[in-house]
Amino acid sequence: MTQQHPLLRLINRTSLVSQILIGLIVGIVLALLAPEWAKSAGLLGNLFVGALKAVAPILVFVLVTASITGHKQGQKTNIRPLLGLYLFGTFAAALVAVLASFMFPSNLHLVANTADVTPPGGITEVLQTLLFNVVSNPVKALMEANYIGILAWAIALGIVLRHASDSTKALVSDLSDGVSTIVKAVIRCAPLGILGLVASTLAETGFDALFGYAHLLMVLIGSMLFIALVVNPLIVFWKIKRNPYPLVFTCLKESGVTAFFTRSSAANIPVNMALCEKLKLPKDTYAVSIPLGATINMAGAAITITVLSLAAAHTLGLQIDLGTAVLLSVVATISACGASGVAGGSLLLIPLACSLFGISNDVAMQVVAVGFIIGVLQDSAETALNSSTDVLFTAAACMAEDEALLDHPVVSRNV
Template identity: 70%
Template sequence: MPGFLQRFFALIMRTSLVSQIVVGLVAGVVLALAWPAGAASAGLLGSVFVSALKAVAPVLVLVLVTASIANHARGQRTHIRPILVLYLFGTLAAALVAVFASFLFPTSLALAVPADTELAPPEGIGEVLRTLLLQVVDNPVNALVTGNFIGILAWAIGLGLAFRHASDATRQVVGDLSAAITRLVRAVIRLAPLGIFGLVAATLAETGLSALADYLRLLAVLVGCMLFMALVANPLIVFAKTRRNPYPLVFTCLRESGITAFFTRSSAANIPVNMELSRRLGLHEETYSVSIPIGATINMAGAAITITVLTLAAVHTLGIAVDLPTALLLSVVAAVAACGASGVPGGSLLLVPLASGLFGISTDIAMQVVAIGFIVGVVQDSAETALNSSTDVLFTAAAAPPPDAVPDPL
């Protein structure tokens, strides 16, 4: 038996992580169909995996960004500015794609879903910006506990700049701490196959897809826009930046980041996965250690699509006329609001009433649209997170050019 176990673990170590995740995905589907009760229990594995990712992500961001800035050599390029430009341009492009898709495929909603009175959406764009500002100056301990990545980034940048004036020995300690945290993160990522197995099994056993039957048209528009961004618009943006065939990098990011993000449904939880992928792609650590956490908070193409499509679906249902300038304004508002979307499942839905306010739609009606959003969220939020998170690595690699060598397999 010990010899069998040794060979078994040796086989696991030789098999790529992506292959293991696919096996876990298929096994989760089979278990959910064959034994729903057991599949629901297997959800514990998924919960543990997501909790582990969320536990290491705040510490990883704080330590890695601090170490990166503290040990950054003067005069060395980090490519952060062009990455931010790509993030913001991609989010705005996603909102525009959603506007055109909504006009081409208008969707009507049955606005009879009772509004959830516990939801508290922001009342205006000023409130979104105010919330962002308060997150920047959050207490560092509270930011770590609550997963406030904007606050964590602010403190990490501040500490990194302060440590630049420390002794070489102190900066070396910070670098060693960063390396230690990175090793812990890699250990957590190795649990991905079991985590995906549990998440898939539990989701299919508890919800299935039957509840989505009445909303397939809305879901098709949402997912169609996200697929268009992932497979057409984003590759065009990357090609314009790199003048290279973008699809090998696009498919690598979708396969190795998008799959995990699809099932965790959290950009914050996928930060460790994106950090590891960036390392294997050979990107500059000084760049991706900052750009990936920033992307998890402001690179929200999927959220912009969700806000725009649901808002225009409500507009179409109510028979409100929309002219081109108003549609363009909606795109800008959706893009800005998406940057302030919460990095948790369903976070973008609470910003729908904000965009709906442009058309004089009451909060009561807008909250009914939000409720419908939660119904289709089983698929919509997963696809949204996969697009958001995989694009973080894609744009980082495009702005900080990846090496010509083929990336190491998982």
């Protein structure tokens, strides 16, 4: 029997999170000491994100199909309470953003419109885009990573295949296991990917452009941290009646860190599914809830839309009453749920929210341009919150229904 190389033994003994932190530190040092090499290291990051984005659509399609195909009559999936958690969490985030904006109002240095993009004309258009994504061609949905369309086709195919022969069901299950194995191999490359992403980002952009928007960033990121460390734990405690912080910190550490650097909820779907498997959550639930959460669980997006819209109103000297602010929270919640159906994500939904205050589209698009300037941190923090909350709420809903899951070391240990 061949002996394993000492380096491989060390890698296998070291946790993936520890390896990612090492990659993060090496990336920062490389950017500081050798900027040109750091820019070249960006290839590693781009390859890693590209691999995750490539494998995520087929993973979701196969996993959801296999989950529904093998679903037994009467077995709980917990999807209904999860939908409630997703929507409530997004609305709570919008309310927190309103309060933060009132307490710490931001002034914007409005810039020329450099974004050659067209925002949606209203909530109706956002929802219409979402509905058309449901009936998208399945091949096109896979190619464009349209997860609403992928979910719709996977659910439909899974329901039909529930009446298939046992050999067909076994084939679908084996296919799911095969794709999952490939995903695990891709995730093992995360330390190198994070190293490349951090090194190239610091070497190419730095953070000089962000200093002028330090106050705005503090309100945005402060609101997101408040949701992650206060509001979400309260929601989880309400569901599982246990200390929520071990689970919260696990989700932030193993999902949020990766999402922060990839800046893509879609790319983080395989990471989240691997974490759900590690937490021993039922595959029937997380196979659907994780891609669904990547589409409609958008607390970070709701905060971005709300804070930037109220910052624009404050800059223009508009007085916003509490009723209008609450209405903005509702609009931000609905808009955030449809953000994935709009090219450009949450930033392009800012003009829609600004229209509540009578702010012209020209001014609103300048606010969008500001959003692109601070996007290095804003989008990273937003994605980390959105993606880690997908796993957190999935785990909370499953543990509330199955007390045996509460004995998992992640939940039962003390902080």
